[in-house]
Amino acid sequence: MPAADLLSSQGLRLDGRRPNELRRIRCKLGVFTQPDGSAYLEQGNTKVLAAVYGPHQASKSKMSTEAVVVNCQYSMATFSTGERKNRPRGDRKSQEMSMHLRQALTAAIKTEMYPRSQIDIYIEVLQADGGTYCASVNAASLALIDAGIPLRAYVTACSASLGRRSATHEPLVDVSHIEEAADGVCLTVASLPSTGSIALLEMSNRLHMDHFNIVLTRAMQGCRDIEVILDGAVRQHLAEGWTKQDVITI
Amino acid sequence: MAGLLLSSTEKVFIVHGVQEDFRSDGRSNIDYRPMELETDVVSHASGSARLRLANTDILVGIKTEIDTPKPDKPDMGKIEFFVDCSANATPEFEGRGGENLASSISNTMQRAYHSSQAFDLKQLCIVEGKQCWKLYVDILILECGGNLFDAVSLATKAALFNTRIPLVKALLMDGGNVDLQLSDDPYDFKFLDVGSAPLLVTLCKIGEKCVVDPSAEEESCSVISLIVGITGNSKSYCADKGASNLSDVDIKCSTISMNGPGSLAPKTLKNAIHQGIIAAKVLDDSLGQALLRERRENINSMKSSYGFLK
Numbered sequence: 001m002p003a004a005d006l007l008s009s010q011g012l013r014l015d016g017r018r019p020n021e022l023r024r025i026r027c028k029l030g031v032f033t034q035p036d037g038s039a040y041l042e043q044g045n046t047k048v049l050a051a052v053y054g055p056h057q058a059s060k061s062k063m064s065t066e067a068v069v070v071n072c073q074y075s076m077a078t079f080s081t082g083e084r085k086n087r088p089r090g091d092r093k094s095q096e097m098s099m100h101l102r103q104a105l106t107a108a109i110k111t112e113m114y115p116r117s118q119i120d121i122y123i124e125v126l127q128a129d130g131g132t133y134c135a136s137v138n139a140a141s142l143a144l145i146d147a148g149i150p151l152r153a154y155v156t157a158c159s160a161s162l163g164r165r166s167a168t169h170e171p172l173v174d175v176s177h178i179e180e181a182a183d184g185v186c187l188t189v190a191s192l193p194s195t196g197s198i199a200l201l202e203m204s205n206r207l208h209m210d211h212f213n214i215v216l217t218r219a220m221q222g223c224r225d226i227e228v229i230l231d232g233a234v235r236q237h238l239a240e241g242w243t244k245q246d247v248i249t250i
Numbered sequence: 251m252a253g254l255l256l257s258s259t260e261k262v263f264i265v266h267g268v269q270e271d272f273r274s275d276g277r278s279n280i281d282y283r284p285m286e287l288e289t290d291v292v293s294h295a296s297g298s299a300r301l302r303l304a305n306t307d308i309l310v311g312i313k314t315e316i317d318t319p320k321p322d323k324p325d326m327g328k329i330e331f332f333v334d335c336s337a338n339a340t341p342e343f344e345g346r347g348g349e350n351l352a353s354s355i356s357n358t359m360q361r362a363y364h365s366s367q368a369f370d371l372k373q374l375c376i377v378e379g380k381q382c383w384k385l386y387v388d389i390l391i392l393e394c395g396g397n398l399f400d401a402v403s404l405a406t407k408a409a410l411f412n413t414r415i416p417l418v419k420a421l422l423m424d425g426g427n428v429d430l431q432l433s434d435d436p437y438d439f440k441f442l443d444v445g446s447a448p449l450l451v452t453l454c455k456i457g458e459k460c461v462v463d464p465s466a467e468e469e470s471c472s473v474i475s476l477i478v479g480i481t482g483n484s485k486s487y488c489a490d491k492g493a494s495n496l497s498d499v500d501i502k503c504s505t506i507s508m509n510g511p512g513s514l515a516p517k518t519l520k521n522a523i524h525q526g527i528i529a530a531k532v533l534d535d536s537l538g539q540a541l542l543r544e545r546r547e548n549i550n551s552m553k554s555s556y557g558f559l560k
Contacts, residue, residue: 051338
């Protein structure tokens with residue numbers, strides 16, 4: 001049963017957005033000079049940094065002769081959450097997130113192009129306000145483009161929930177922390193919007209099968225909208241003509 | 251730090267340049283590289299600062315918590331440092347790779363802030379013996395471009411300057427238990443007095459001379475480096491006009507440590523410490539001016555925040 005308080009009688013969500021509104025996304029490519037590719041992405045109050053190293057020689061234990069090995073690490077800064085987090089990484093949630101990131105990004109990278117090599121993707125969450133997985137996938141996508149690694153398509157991620165207003169059920173796009181904590185369902189989708197395929201689908205809490213389709217469609221639409229934003233950012237970055245790496249730092 | 255390879259000729263070039271007080275990028279031995287500093291980058295934290303010193307990028311977040319004071323120090327609060335070397339800086343820091351470096355930096359910072367003349371913990375006391383503030387200083391190293399200790403201490407001082415401590419609105423003493431009510435008003439807070447907080451200065455011995463703010467290439471040419479923690483001057487951090495009447499506080503050294511496989515003659519050590527004190531004075535002064543200017547702009551709502559977007 002969708003939580004009744006996710007949507008007010010005026011049709012506004014807990015943070016004042018309309019059901020079909022994404023949070024403001026601001027991003028920048030080429031934030032650091034050391035990694036091969038880097039990006040910073042803000043989705044509302046969630047702030048994420050992504051760094052990509054590679055492709056470089058794979059460690060013997062991880063090497064594969066057929067395709068490139070994608071290695072992801074998801075780390076949250078200790079000051080990122082409301083309550084201070086004791087360990088930035090290494091706990092079960094971070095490891096699960098790293099695996100999910102790997103799942104989504106491996107689907108997007110043209111892995112057959114770099115056998116015996118490894119691509120490292122490191123995500124650092126500076127501020128967590130819901131949708132950290134989605135922001136991480138989006139930031140990683142930009143960082144991979146900044147590193148010049150060939151992708152099959154943009155990979156974007158978006159979450160969706162279900163709200164109830166009088167008798168109608170309305171899907172809510174881009175779930176924030178306050179909505180996640182309100183015990184509503186949260187469906188996270190990582191997809192390649194140009195091809196329309198889904199790389200990862202994850203859901204928490206309960207959702208009736210009758211409503212599954214509308215929530216999934218909403219999330220997929222959210223992915224397409226985010227792709228437009230990311231594409232615009234990439235084009236603007238290229239139009240600026242230079243990255244930090246081109247400027248000789250003393 | 252990632253994949254830095256210098257040929258022996260390049261090393262000789264750097265060493266010879268330093269002897270002449272002329273470094274590869276044109277600086278003198280006591281010049282710092284240009285820095286960018288911005289406070290209040292992370293809104294979830296009580297205070298934060300981001301410092302960019304050429305290639306080095308440090309992000310510091312401060313979180314406050316109510317805690318009981320130590321029984322032998324009932325009127326003093328607590329401060330704890332935690333350093334995290336992010337894998338963004340180099341793949342070697344993945345997982346637990348950066349733990350050695352992180353623990354050495356956090357131990358040095360803990361020692362530097364230990365003295366009450368460096369950072370007065372009495373300002374963190376709420377109810378003597380029962381409740382005090384505990385500050386968690388979380389330092390995130392995003393990129394390593396040489397000279398980590400200096401950058402970390404500068405960013406920490408800026409973040410502490412930016413920290414807002416909520417004011418206590420009501421206090422309920424219930425038979426030994428204290429129940430606090432903090433003010434909900436986001437504009438109801440107090441700032442900390444961090445004027446005397448120490449700044450770490452790294453002096454790298456290259457050949458016979460010592461240089462301040464070594465770049466990564468210069469660090470690889472030196473066998474030993476000295477880290478001195480110098481307390482700041484509260485005068486530079488006071489916005490009042492009456493600040494010029496404050497007497498010049500004696501500069502004190504709160505910690506000294508050495509890093510590297512080499513050794514240092516006592517005379518070189520003394521000269522290096524004096525050099526560090528001079529550099530720290532100038533640095534502290536400029537930091538104070540920049541932070542005061544930012545706070546003024548913030549109050550007048552003239553400050554535009556960039557974070558990582560610029």
